[in-house]
Amino acid sequence: MDWSCLIKNRTSLTVTTDSRKITPGCIFVALKGEHFDGNDYVEQAVKDGAAYVIKGDNALVEFQDLARAWRRELNIPIIAITGTNGKTTTKELTAAVLKTKYNIHYTQGNYNNSLGVPLTLCQLTKDHQLAIVEMGASHPGDIKELVEVAEPNYGLITNVGRAHLEGFGSFEGVMNTKAELYDYLRDHHGTIFYNSDNPHLRQMLDKAQIINHTSQLVEYCTGTMPQGTHLVGDYNAENVSAAICVGEYFGVKKEDALAAIRAYIPSNNRSQLMRTEHNDLVVDAYNANPTSMTAAINAFKGEVYVLGAMRELGSYSHLEHQNIANMLLERKADTVYLIGSEWRETTAPYAIFDTTEEFIEYLKLHPITNAHILIKGSRSNKLETILPLL
Numbered sequence: 001m002d003w004s005c006l007i008k009n010r011t012s013l014t015v016t017t018d019s020r021k022i023t024p025g026c027i028f029v030a031l032k033g034e035h036f037d038g039n040d041y042v043e044q045a046v047k048d049g050a051a052y053v054i055k056g057d058n059a060l061v062e063f064q065d066l067a068r069a070w071r072r073e074l075n076i077p078i079i080a081i082t083g084t085n086g087k088t089t090t091k092e093l094t095a096a097v098l099k100t101k102y103n104i105h106y107t108q109g110n111y112n113n114s115l116g117v118p119l120t121l122c123q124l125t126k127d128h129q130l131a132i133v134e135m136g137a138s139h140p141g142d143i144k145e146l147v148e149v150a151e152p153n154y155g156l157i158t159n160v161g162r163a164h165l166e167g168f169g170s171f172e173g174v175m176n177t178k179a180e181l182y183d184y185l186r187d188h189h190g191t192i193f194y195n196s197d198n199p200h201l202r203q204m205l206d207k208a209q210i211i212n213h214t215s216q217l218v219e220y221c222t223g224t225m226p227q228g229t230h231l232v233g234d235y236n237a238e239n240v241s242a243a244i245c246v247g248e249y250f251g252v253k254k255e256d257a258l259a260a261i262r263a264y265i266p267s268n269n270r271s272q273l274m275r276t277e278h279n280d281l282v283v284d285a286y287n288a289n290p291t292s293m294t295a296a297i298n299a300f301k302g303e304v305y306v307l308g309a310m311r312e313l314g315s316y317s318h319l320e321h322q323n324i325a326n327m328l329l330e331r332k333a334d335t336v337y338l339i340g341s342e343w344r345e346t347t348a349p350y351a352i353f354d355t356t357e358e359f360i361e362y363l364k365l366h367p368i369t370n371a372h373i374l375i376k377g378s379r380s381n382k383l384e385t386i387l388p389l390l
Contacts, residue, residue: 001062001065003065003066003069003070004069006027006052006066007066007069007070007073008073010073011125011126011127012124012125012126013027013070013122013123014026014027015027015028015029015063015066015119015122015123016028016029017029017030017031017038017115017119019038019041019044019045019048022044022045022048022049022050023049024049024051025049025051026049026050026051027050027051027052027053027054027066027122028041028042028045028050028052028053028054029053029054029059029060029063030042030045030053030054030055030056030059031059031060031063031115032057032059038055038059039055039056039059042055054066060114060115063115063118064114064117064118064149066118066122067117067118067119067121067122067149067150068118068121068148068149068150068151070121070122070124071121071124071149071150071151072151074124074125074126074128076124076128076129076130076131077129077130077131077153077154078130078131078132078133078150078151078152078153078154079094079130079131079132079133079152079153079154079155079156079246080133080134080135080146080147080150080152080154080155080156080181081094081132081133081134081135081155081156081157081158082134082135082136082137082143082155082156082157082158082178082181083156083157083158083159083160083178084158084159084160084161084162084163084174084178084289084291084292085158085159085161085163085235085289085291085292085295086158086159086235086236086238086239087112087134087135087136087158088110088112088134088270088286089231089236089239089266089270089271090156090158090239090242090243091106091107091132091134092106092264092266093239093240093242093243093260093261093264094106094132094242094243094246094247095132096243096260096261096263096264097243097244097246097247097252097256097257097260097261098130098132098246098247098250098252099260100247100252100256100257100259100260101250101251101252101256102129102130102250103127103128103129103130104128104129104130104131104132105120105123105124105125105128105130105131105132106120106131106132106133106134107120107132107133107134108120108123110136111134112133112134112135112136113136113142113146114142114145114146117133117135117146117149117150118149120133121133121149121150130250133146133150133152135147135150135181137164137177137178138164138167138168138312139164139167139168139177140168140169140173140176140177141177141180142177142180143177143178143180143181144180144183144184147180147181147184148184151188152181152184152185152190153190153191154185154190154191154192154193154246155181155182155184155185155190155191155192155193156192156193156194156242156246157178157179157181157182157194157201157204158195158238158239158242159195159198159200159201159238159291160174160175160178160200160201160204161174161289161290161291161292162174162289162290162291162313162316162320163289163290163291163292163312164289164312165312165313165314165315165316166312166313166314166315166316167312167314169314175200175203175204178204179204179207179208182204182205182208182210183208185210185216186208186209186210186216189216190216191216191217191218191249192205192210192216192217192218193218193220193242193245193246193249194217194218194219194220195219195220195221195222195238195241195242196219196220196221197221197222197238198238205217218245218249220241220242220244220245221241222237222238222241223237223240223241223244224237225237225240226240226258226261226262228262229261229262229264230262230264230265230266230273231264231266231271232271232272232273232282232284232299233271233282233284233295233296233299233300234299235295235296235298235299236271240261243257243261244257244258244261247260270284270286271284272284274387276387276390278367278368278369278370278390279368279369279370279371279372279373279390280302280371280372280373281373281375281387281390282296282300282302282372282373282374282375282376283375283383283384283387284296284374284375284376285308285375285376285377285379285381285383285384286379287378287379288308288310288376288377288378289310289313289378290310290313290320290323290324292376293307293310293324293376294323294324294327296374296376297324297327297328297331297374297376300374301372302371302372302373302374303333303334303335303371303372304334304335304336304337304368304371304372304373304374305328305333305335305336305337305373305374305376306337306339306359306373306374306375306376306377306383306386307324307336307337307338307339307374307376307377308339308340308356308376308377308378308381308383309321309338309339309340309341309342309343309377309378309381310324310342310377310378311378311380312378317342317345318342318345318346321342321343321345321346322345322346322347325338325343325346325347325348325350328348328350329348329349335371336348336350336351337350337351337353337359337362338350338351338352338353339352339353339354339355339356339358339359339377339381339383340353340354340355340377340381341354356381356382356383356385356386359386360385360386360389363386363389363390364389367389368390373390375387375390
């Protein structure tokens with residue numbers, strides 16, 4: 001469809017997928033899901049002031065087309081960020097750095113999928129100078145779909161690890177899917193920010209035949225974790241290094257970048273240090289996979305571990321949970337609580353709770369005090385619900 005009549009000479013768009021949030025002149029996208037159908041609310045949306053409605057079985061694809069057209073209309077430089085671990089933190093840190101010099105827009109929350117990316121693009125206005133778009137993936141082809149919508153000029157893969165193996169099929173599947181960002185930038189003469197310390201990224205660049213195109217590569221290495229940040233865990237050093245590299249490329253002085261990083265306070269249960277009346281907590285419960293779980297345990301200096309199960313690992317689930325159990329034994333972990341039935345398939349000699357609700361009932365009878373506690377697990381464990389008891 002030709003969207004020019006809808007977007008020409010506009011300075012901004014107002015788009016919603018929620019019929020309860022219609023405002024005069026907005027665009028309503030009537031999406032259809034397993035338990036809802038936005039097409040049932042089209043008539044009401046028009047009555048409430050929607051200027052245009054995207055509806056039908058192909059509403060998501062048409063919405064992506066609109067987002068791409070709007071992105072082309074504004075022609076704002078876009079930085080795409082993906083990776084197994086650290087992509088959201090790197091996005092947040094990079095945004096903090098670039099905001100010291102530019103009017104930027106960046107992905108909010110976890111809007112990093114086939115719906116979230118076009119929503120992010122449609123939030124751009126003509127006042128923005130740069131945009132950062134986070135891209136998530138759980139199946140082959142996911143990144144290819146997103147880059148063809150966002151059409152980034154720049155790209156950064158934080159790292160690749162053993163996550164979503166059920167969808168990707170193997171670690172090689174993870175690498176191939178993340179490398180879809182490299183493939184796009186290679187074919188469209190984009191610029192890649194690349195951590196030269198990471199052998200997997202080097203392998204992906206080699207496979208994409210980019211390594212000899214030095215004008216398209218901006219290299220950085222993982223430096224030491226700077227003092228004075230609100231981030232917990234030395235594994236965040238690679239996220240900090242990436243943000244500084246991107247900032248320097250766009251003319252932000254290193255000292256200004258470091259000041260912005262030190263001022264950044266993490267949220268959404270990502271690498272957060274929380275001090276309660278009773279304990280010191282390291283809360284990293286937004287997501288978990290074998291790579292990030294290993295990094296969190298290695299970085300932890302406390303005595304109590306509350307670890308939720310790692311999900312979407314498919315046939316690798318037993319092996320990866322056993323590997324974590326073995327790691328805890330090797331570290332001689334003092335006190336460990338494991339949440340999720342997946343742990344019962346391991347030889348872990350620790351307290352295991354099938355659900356977070358069971359652990360909450362345990363905590364009510366056996367409160368933990370005066371401890372340094374790591375809380376880490378996949379989002380589906382809802383480990384944040386235990387925080388009021390700690």
